[in-house]
C-alpha cells in the first residue's frame with residue numbers, strides 16, 4: 001500500500017474551487033496517447049498511455065478455436081485475457097490470474113462479442129490479450145479502448161469501435177476518469193463502454209454507491225468524454241494506415257507480371273520454318 005500512505009486522511013480529493021489533486025477539474029480526462037500496430041507477431045495490436053496507465057493489447061484471429069469442444073458451429077468466440085503485470089503496481093501483485101482479472105476478462109469479452117460480426121466466422125476464436133504494464137486505476141477502460149484499436153488493426157469485421165471511460169464520485173463531487181488515489185479514497189467508480197456510432201452501452205459496472213441523479217451525471221460525463229477518446233482511436237488507426245501506405249510506396253517495384261516480360265529473342269532467320277513447310 002506504499003503509494004497510498006502518503007495521502008493524509010483529511011486531505012480533500014477535490015478542493016472548494018473544484019480542483020483535484022492532480023490539477024484536473026471534475027470533467028477533465030487524464031492525457032491519452034494511442035499507437036496502433038506496435039507488435040509485429042500479432043494480427044493486430046495497440047498501445048495506450050492513459051494518465052499513468054500503460055497498457056498493451058494484442059489480437060489474434062479469427063483462428064481455429066482451441067480447445068475444440070469450445071468451438072461454436074454458428075459463430076466465432078471472442079475470448080479476452082486481461083492481465084496485470086506483477087511490476088504494474090507498487091504493492092506486491094501475485095502473478096497470474098485472480099478473481100478480478102477473470103471478471104475483467106469476462107466483461108471485456110462480452111463487450112466485444114456484441115460488436116464483432118461473429119456469425120461470419122463459425123468455429124473460430126478471436127483472441128484478445130490485454131497486458132497492463134503500469135496501473136493507476138481505469139485499466140479496464142484503457143485496456144478495452146486499446147483492444148478495440150487492436151481489433152480494427154487486425155482487420156476483424158466489427159459494427160464499430162468500442163470506447164470506454166469511467167466516472168465516479170470523489171469528495172461528494174461526481175467526476176470523470178478517477179486516478180488511483182481517487183479510486184482508493186473516493187466514494188464510487190463507474191466504468192462503462194459504448195459503441196459511439198449507435199450509443200449502445202456494452203459494459204457498465206459500479207463500485208461504491210451513487211444516487212440515480214449522480215449516476216446519470218456520471219454517465220453524461222463519460223459519454224461526452226468517449227466522443228474525444230473515439231477520435232483518438234480513429235486517429236491512431238489513420239496514422240497506422242498512412243504509415244503502411246507510405247511503406248508500400250517506398251518498397252521496390254514488384255517483379256513484372258508475365259504479360260510485361262520482354263519478348264523472347266528472335267530466332268535466327270535460317271531456323272525459321274518456311275511457310276510452305278507448315
Ligand code: ADP
Nearest residue numbers: 089091092093135136137138139140141180183
Ligand atoms: P481498474 O484498473 O479498471 O480501475 P480496479 O478498480 O479494480 O480496476 O482497480 C483500480 C486500481 O487498483 C488498478 O488500476 C490498480 O492500480 C490497483 N489494483 C488493482 N488490483 C490490484 C492488485 N491486486 N494489487 C495492487 N494494486 C491493484
